[in-house]
Amino acid sequence: MRRRYIINIIKKEWEDTLSNLNTLLLITLAPLLIIGQGLLVIYLVVRFAGEGVLMSPMFQTAMEKLEAILPSIAELPPIDKLQVLLFSQLHVYLLLIPVMIAITFATFSIIEEKQSRSLEPLLATPVRTDELFIGKALAGSIPALVMTWLCAGLSLIGIACLGTAHILGAVVTPSWFISVFLLVPAVTVLSFLLGAIISSRVNDPRNAQNISLLIILPVLALIAVQVIGVLLLTPLLFFIIAVIVGVVDLIVLRIGVRLFQRESIIIQWR
């Protein structure tokens, strides 16, 4: 792997993708909206429906499960417990961001190369296809990770700004760290790879994105089971999920590398 070539590809990808206003907004504004919306919903629930939620059997069940994972919150007042429960969903909610950004980069990058037919001249330069693929993958994954981590930080600042800084210790748990620093990178890579593979088969970025967004369904399911309290994920479960996604990454990477051979690009890509 020649770093110089990979950096050359990353720089070009960023310049090209970010010169498209729609993509730029999708990558920068949408994550902020996701996290802002999450914080706002939590604030509104606590502010206006807090008492009602505290009385609900669903909350009681969820609380029991949360206390089993986080015994330290047993001493907190019920309204703080509710906030801990809700804020602890945010890091799962964060998973939407890398999926969205990585898919956007993958689909725009590959489909635009196909449409402009710039891949063939590129394949006639000394760059190897693995370098090309890694360059594109990094170009898509780095902004996805940076934006997700930025939003994770902003969400913590948001929690503090909502006057609940005292519960930060109960929110930033081992699960939070495993989710943000293991699961997010694994999901980012998976999103890019699937986006790239799908993009090699279709010619419209929107189609590719629509198909790729099926990746979001498992993430949404994860959020749903957490929010309705069916299953509160322990650090071990988060770790196991991250490992499973990592293994899937390796399998999909092999498919991606095979698709990213000179011959396949020229002959099999549509």
Next chain:
Amino acid sequence: MAVIETFGLSRSFGNIVAVEDLTLEVEQGEVLGFLGPNGAGKTTTIRMLAGIIAPTSGYAVVAGFRTDHEVERLHEVIGLLTEAPGFYNRLSARRNLEFFAGFYPYVDTQTQVDKYLRLMGLWERRRDKVGTFSKGMKQRRALARALLHEPQVLFLDEPTAGLDPEASREVREFIKDLSRQGRTIFLSTHNLAEAEFLCHRVALFRRQMLAVDTPQNLRQRLFHRQVVVQMDSAEDSVVDAVRKLDFVQAVHREGSRLIVELADFERNRPNLVECIVTAGGRIQEVSETEYSLEDVYLTLVREETEGSNATKS
């Protein structure tokens, strides 16, 4: 010294044979025109020679490198102009070239990019997005990209396709200049006049090689030289007198013109003229039948089609 050599180069896609048993040599500094109808396998051949796809059998050596095994080294010494120019629309002309130059570590990117932007007449538009360029400008930019690393071997796939006559002429002149610099050029084209203007030799190709030679030799190989005698009027007595000459192999009358095929074109021509004058013919002009490369091309392609049909039936 041969810079491009192919040995039984073949490529199939499933059951379809695109290129069959191509054996060819292109000398250093030579411009070889690669002519053939649509779907003849020209682009597939260029892709194999440029190391982008591998042959299913046979092999090729370009500038000393096997195109199937030494791809990275090969790509350092060849330039490829693809059928579609292929560029990044939202990036400037300069940035597009800088990106490609970035894959040749030994290239002084700024110097080379500036040189070719000027040479291709794109300097004033260097900061403009390529998406705003005309077809001709895009093609010139694509040529600049193929030349950034000063390759000695160039593969040009339909370099003037889709260009207006003025842009085509500019590109052709530029290719001529490249040829004068001693670069070896493998030129795929539909444009027979272009091939005649640019190429030292032409290869007529349709899945397999039909013929390869200079345009002049191909003409001579396919067509007998014929004398065209333009007269005031071609009287029967004159035609009869010409037919009686023992060195005349065929005579056609077209209005006031006689088209005569001779046993020895150079030697018999004065005798023919003398005979016509003696028979009372008033000659206005004596010339030779002109066969274009197009005639050669169409004849060879027709013969190949008839041959294939005969084999099938």
